[in-house]
Amino acid sequence: MQTSNAADQQTVSPLQAGFPDLRIVHADDLAKLFGYARATSGFRRFCAENCITPVPGRGPYFDLKLVRHRLDVVQGLAPAAPDAAKPSLVEQRRRRLGSH
Numbered sequence: 001m002q003t004s005n006a007a008d009q010q011t012v013s014p015l016q017a018g019f020p021d022l023r024i025v026h027a028d029d030l031a032k033l034f035g036y037a038r039a040t041s042g043f044r045r046f047c048a049e050n051c052i053t054p055v056p057g058r059g060p061y062f063d064l065k066l067v068r069h070r071l072d073v074v075q076g077l078a079p080a081a082p083d084a085a086k087p088s089l090v091e092q093r094r095r096r097l098g099s100h
Helices: 014-018 027-033 041-049 064-074 089-097
Strands: 024-026 061-063
Touching: 024 027, 027 041, 027 061, 061 064
Parallel strands: none
Antiparallel strands: 024 061
């Protein structure tokens, strides 16, 4: 026998239906995910030290995809800037020819 609980069923807003990969979360909710009671100064310091920033122009809202990427970079699981690791062909030629 299965019981249905309204709390178990998640409703999807039209905005989320149009952008399934877009996951924005409030700073207080993100702080709880990291073990803080709410978005305290300690949580904000943790974010600043790890270059985790809120969505520009959206105040206390964070993009979970960008938060995950920053955590991967901090842990060494992902490169910080994949394009910065390999110089462009022009930069390689300038280095080889000694011109700057």
